Amino acid sequence: MSNQMTRREFVKVVAGVGAAVTIAPAGAARTFAANEAVNVAFVGSGGMGGGNLGHIAGLKTSKGARLANVVGLCDVDRNRLKAAKKAHGKAKTYVDFRKMLTEMRKEIDAVMVSTPDHTHYPASAMAIKLGMAVSTEKPLTQSIWEARQLGILAKKHKVVTQHDHEGHAGSDLRRGVEWIKSGLIGPVREVHIFTDRPIWPQGLAKRPPTQPVPGHLEWDLWIGPAPFRKYHRHLHPFAWRGWWDFGSGALGDMGCHFFDLAFWALDLGEALKIGDKHPIVCSAEHEGNSEETYPKWSIVTLKVPERGKLPPVTIKWWDGHKLPKPPPEFGTGRKFPTNGSMFIGEGGPMLVYNTGGARLLPESRMREARVREVKPFLPRSPGHKKEWLLAVRGEGKASSNFTDYGGPLAEVVLLGNLAIKAGKTIEWDSVNLKANNAPELDQWVKREYRKGWDL
DSSP states (O other), X not given: OOOSOOHHHHHHHHHHHHHHHHHOXXXXXXXXXXXXXXXEEEEOOSTHHHHHHHHHHTOBOTTSOBSEEEEEEEOSBHHHHHHHHHHSTTSEEESOHHHHHHHTTTTOSEEEEOSOGGGHHHHHHHHHHTTXXXXXXXXXXXXXXXXXXXHHHHHHHTOOEEEEOGGGGOHHXXXXXXXXXXXXXXXXXXXXXXXXXXXSOOOOSSOOOOOOOXXXXXXXXXXTTSOOOOOOTTTTTTGGGGBTTTOOHHIIIIIHHHSHHHHHHTTGGGGGGTOTTSXXXXXXXXXXXXXXXXXXXXXXXXXXXXXXXXXXXXXEEEOTTOOOOOOGGGOSSSOOOSSEEEEXXXXXXXXXXXXXXXXXXXXXXXXXXXXXXXXXXXOOOSOHHHHHHHXXXXXXXXXXXXXXXXXXXXXXXXXXXXXXXXXXXEEEETTTTEETTOGGGHHXXXXXXXXXXXX
């Protein structure tokens, strides 16, 4: 029997998903016995998926019991699928996630989605509609509409979800949030976020020559909901990140990591509730942007309005080895980091290395008594994936769930790509998901799926 689903089969399944869930929800509705493992299926079992697979398979409860059973493996690359099967011999294997989720519906409690960005939404949405808990790699989705929709679906179907940006669980990041929320650096009106990405080809004006599809790759399934094109090696298995039809560029790769602290500490999610009267203003400088790929580098500016008592804040994103100017307090004779963020508060700057490791500037301020006086007040996490699996078992809550945090974070990050695509300053109405002065962007806010892949 083939483990690839026909278009007709998929349309039939999708049409019946809503009714099926109403009758008998899958794993999220059941009660787990003490130390009972969660049955997890993986959509994407190589690359990031392979790392996630190994991580989840190795997790233990506080009493040393296995936290997850690997029951299903899916990958369009049969070589990767074969390698994953070798390590997890009892798992069933598929090349088409739609068939896996349908056939194994009664066996799966939770799904980890680690595909290229363009397939995040279809796989996650289908699992949610089937009543399964879901954790999805960053960026949560490729488009802003998809991020909003996953939050709506998760709430409707009452399943446990987690946007998988690992740094969110880190104690260092939470310490930085506590410092800012405690007023240690005063009101913040300026933030710089920067990365050395992209480390894959971008700024290409046209597609490379077509090449034969490798025999181990299910190319039509890899294309999935995106516009079809013939195979070339600048896509699978890694460089897809730089293409508008499949990836989300440097912002998609690192934005959900590096925006996290600012999003949390400065309540940026509140700006998404304000609407067209106080829009978020977005603009971008860049070089090499084309119809096919993201630019060689970009500097994106988001001007976020007041959120309650918090003042307006300007957030600048820098990639492609473009960096903000270090503040005088950074000093001389030191190398400024290439990945991290910098918060300019009225009481002085704070530099953050990667997703954690916050340092007040100048360094002498780190010895001040008031730094030690900021007592921890945010809950500490047992680990991002473990937190999700425990929540699936009814133990606690996933802190970056699609509805309350993970989805809104993705929306803010993806706004930067919308500004790059616009080629002009846009005014973003986050309530109605509209660029007030750029209706031509509607096709990028909500993308059209290839026939047969609509959910």
